[in-house]
Amino acid sequence: MAGPLEGVRIVEMGQLIAIPSAMKWMADMGAQVIRLESVQRLESYRTDSLYHNDVDGEFWNRGANFYEQNRNKLGLTLDLSRDEGRAVLRDLIAVADVFAENFTPRVIRNFGLEYEDLRKIRPDIIMVSSTGYGFNGPWANFGATGPATEGAAGLAYITGYRDGGPVMSEIPFTDYTAGEHTVAAVMLALMHRLNTGQGQFIDVSQTQTCSATIPEALLDWTVNGRVPERIGNEDPAMSPHGCYPCAGDDRWIAIAVDSDEAWLGLCRVMGRADWAADERYADVLSRIRHRAELDKMLGFETRNRDNHELMARLQAEGVAAGAVVDSEDLLFNEHLQERRFYEIVAHNDATGMPPLPYAGRPWKLSDTPAVPPQPAPIMGQHNRDILAGLLGRTDDEIAALEEAQVIGFAPLSPRGVRRPSLDEQVRQGRMQRYETDYAERVAQWFGTDR
Secondary structure, rough: OOOOOOOOEEEEOOOHHHHHHHHHHHHHHEEEEEEEEOOOOOOOHHHHHHHHHHHOOOHHOEHHHHHHHHHEEEEEEEOOOOOOHHHHHHHHOOOEEEEOHHHHHHHHHHHHHHHHHHHHHHOEEEEEEEEEEOOOOOOOOOOHHHHHHHHHHHOHOOOOOOOOOOOOOOOOOOHHHHHHHHHHHHHHHHHHHHHHOOEEEEEEEEHHHHHOOOHHHHHHHHHOOOOOOOOOOOOOOOEEEEEEEEOOOOOEEEEEEEOHHHHHHHHHHHHOHHHOOHHHHOHHHHHHHHHHHHHHHHHHHOOOOOOOHHHHHHOOOEEEEEEEEHHHHHHOOOHHHHHHEEEEOOOOOOOOOOOOEEOOOOOOOOOOOOOOOOOOOOOOOOOHHHHHHOOOOOOOHHHHHOOOOOOOOOOOOOOOOOOOOOOHHHHHOOOOOOOOOOOOHHHHHHHHOE
16 A cells, blocks of 8 residues: 655654654655664664563564654664765665754764755755754754753743642653654655755754743743743643542543533532532632632542543533543553554564554544554664665675675674563662553454464
8 A cells, every 4th residue: 555655765864763753654654764773883772662571682673662663664774984884875865855864963964964965966855854952053962862852942841840840751752742843844845845846954953843832931931021830730720620539549530620611510520519509619710719629629529430430421511531541541442442543563573573553643644544554674674675676786795785794684782681570660660560461461452463
């Protein structure tokens, strides 16, 4: 099945999330994405969340997070510190539409891979550079991680509880905002080239993509000179508004009352006609003034109720409510199952991994669906297909590249990290809990073989 981006070829020199996730979505829609990696320096996601936590054998081909970010791509190992490796890359760029990378400007300049360098190879090339702070400016060559960029974006400062310090998300939030903005920018550049024949350079600042998600805070300072306070789960215009405990271990429900009608609906579900008749809670402003009292009362009422059942009852009364789900709940979710959000991906036999469900795209196109999902490549899987089939290298030339370790099929210095036992990780607070029958449950729910 061909996707809507069939015929678009992308060379990806990415790592971790920002560029790999963006190019994953492009690959989902049919673009041919050729992902570069090196046998000299192992991509860290190849060693993260290993299947069955097993570091024996070719563990680098069992990294769950690597598979998540790199489905539907072709994999080529290439040592760009060598002249021979850079020569291969230049040949790839000559037949590519897009070159995408997320290294610092200093690294790109050292490799001779700036936009003006690429234009000499292919004049209409589109280059996208996703960096922590942008390709130019005083911070351009600063090292960037998710926590650093989230802090620099301003999001962390306004996130947290009253009388507490800034709180950052558990996931690298800016990587994903950068990925989403990158997809939009590349699509716009492709449309521009289709109309004009011109390529261009796309400069993505991961920090700025995150700052763009908090325009209210920026404008409040611009027009009022105010810095917003950290308010936890509260909302300045709604009450009750927050997360409340439910029956079970660490079970919660999020409730947002945005009108007097929703307030009365909440009172009916809770069986508290006295709340509805109390003048202290008669309107929005009154409820906001008594926020702390209401939160305490509501938490007492929800604590013995099932969060999913309570969500359904509140929604039936027009109250915005959602059970707070963990990864287990999210995977075995009937709503997502019916919408076919998860896609079953079969892995290369060499990995020993069964078919597993992966999160798909949150959007669906009625007439141009995504391509059937393929797993991320094992290391060096498509070396010959790309070098011989696409670039016309001979068997002797390919053998010479392999002998010189410019290409390869395994890291030169593999080091698997053997983690503590699961019980010890729980004790250390590195995980909330674990399940021993997860493989059987996944196979049963999704109809796959373990």
